[in-house]
Amino acid sequence: MDFTWTPEQNELRERARKVAEGGVERYGRWNDCWMNGYSKEFSKELAAEAFIGMSWPKEFGGGGRPAIDRLIVAEEMIKVGAPIAATWFADRQMGPALIQYGTQEQADRYLPEMLAGDVTWCIGMSEPNAGSDLASLSTKAERDGKHFVINGQKIWTSFGAEANYCYLICRTSSDGPPHAGISEVIVPMDSPGITIRKIDDMTTNEHFCEVWYDNVRVPVDNMVGAEGA
Numbered sequence: 001m002d003f004t005w006t007p008e009q010n011e012l013r014e015r016a017r018k019v020a021e022g023g024v025e026r027y028g029r030w031n032d033c034w035m036n037g038y039s040k041e042f043s044k045e046l047a048a049e050a051f052i053g054m055s056w057p058k059e060f061g062g063g064g065r066p067a068i069d070r071l072i073v074a075e076e077m078i079k080v081g082a083p084i085a086a087t088w089f090a091d092r093q094m095g096p097a098l099i100q101y102g103t104q105e106q107a108d109r110y111l112p113e114m115l116a117g118d119v120t121w122c123i124g125m126s127e128p129n130a131g132s133d134l135a136s137l138s139t140k141a142e143r144d145g146k147h148f149v150i151n152g153q154k155i156w157t158s159f160g161a162e163a164n165y166c167y168l169i170c171r172t173s174s175d176g177p178p179h180a181g182i183s184e185v186i187v188p189m190d191s192p193g194i195t196i197r198k199i200d201d202m203t204t205n206e207h208f209c210e211v212w213y214d215n216v217r218v219p220v221d222n223m224v225g226a227e228g229a
């Protein structure tokens with residue numbers, strides 16, 4: 001196996017380094033920058049460089065590049081502490097999840113604004129009584145016609161206060177074993193019934209939030225993938 005970087009990879013690394021250093025100069029340097037360095041402005045710069053969705057398939061608007069290219073860029077960003085957090089979840093998790101499991105309508109609706117660096121996504125997974133044992137989560141989404149009505153509480157939701165959307169992991173059925181009946185639903189964070197409280201963290205991180213869902217209505221079409229799967 002050849003472990004030598006290709007000239008193209010070296011060029012990419014050099015370009016990423018310059019962009020990263022520029023980001024630090026303009027917007028500041030952050031420890032664990034993928035989690036703490038939040039800058040909407042720098043997200044737009046990343047998008048302009050096509051550094052978001054680099055490894056997504058081209059037919060979904062991505063760069064169609066190998067994962068190693070994304071790694072090279074991420075390495076350069078994280079090395080200098082550039083503020084890449086505002087689009088990190090969307091680029092790394094939500095975009096690929098929608099590409100893999102979403103409908104064409106969901107891909108058309110959500111991927112372009114991710115690629116443009118315009119939106120922040122958060123992940124609503126952990127709850128006060130469901131951490132490592134995620135199957136014990138109790139936030140519920142109950143059907144009411146063409147909508148889900150969501151009730152429950154999440155915790156440690158990074159960027160809950162800044163996000164446009166939450167990728168919410170919630171219970172759509174209580175039948176069967178605990179790990180069954182859990183679904184994934186896209187929730188716009190400006191939906192009525194959402195209350196967000198930031199968590200002060202001893203390490204001075206500012207991204208953690210508690211988020212309460214009180215009769216939050218979202219279309220059933222916002223479910224990603226199969227119900228309960």
Ligand SMILES: Cc1cc2nc3c(=O)[nH]c(=O)nc-3n(C[C@H](O)[C@H](O)[C@H](O)COP(=O)(O)OP(=O)(O)OC[C@H]3O[C@@H](n4cnc5c(N)ncnc54)[C@H](O)[C@@H]3O)c2cc1C
Pocket residue numbers: 035122123124125126127130131132133155156157158159
């Ligand atoms: C930087 C950061 C960002 C995060 N962002 C998000 C986010 O955006 N959205 C979100 O939903 N969550 C987020 N989390 C939360 C994270 O997913 C939780 O920390 C995780 O689910 C663990 O849950 P917990 O903290 O309740 O710990 P617990 O599950 O209570 O675990 C506490 C301790 O007990 C141990 N333990 C647990 N179960 C067992 C067992 N069966 N046997 C032996 N030991 C066990 C664990 O290893 C751990 O040491 C984030 C966490 C971090 C650190």
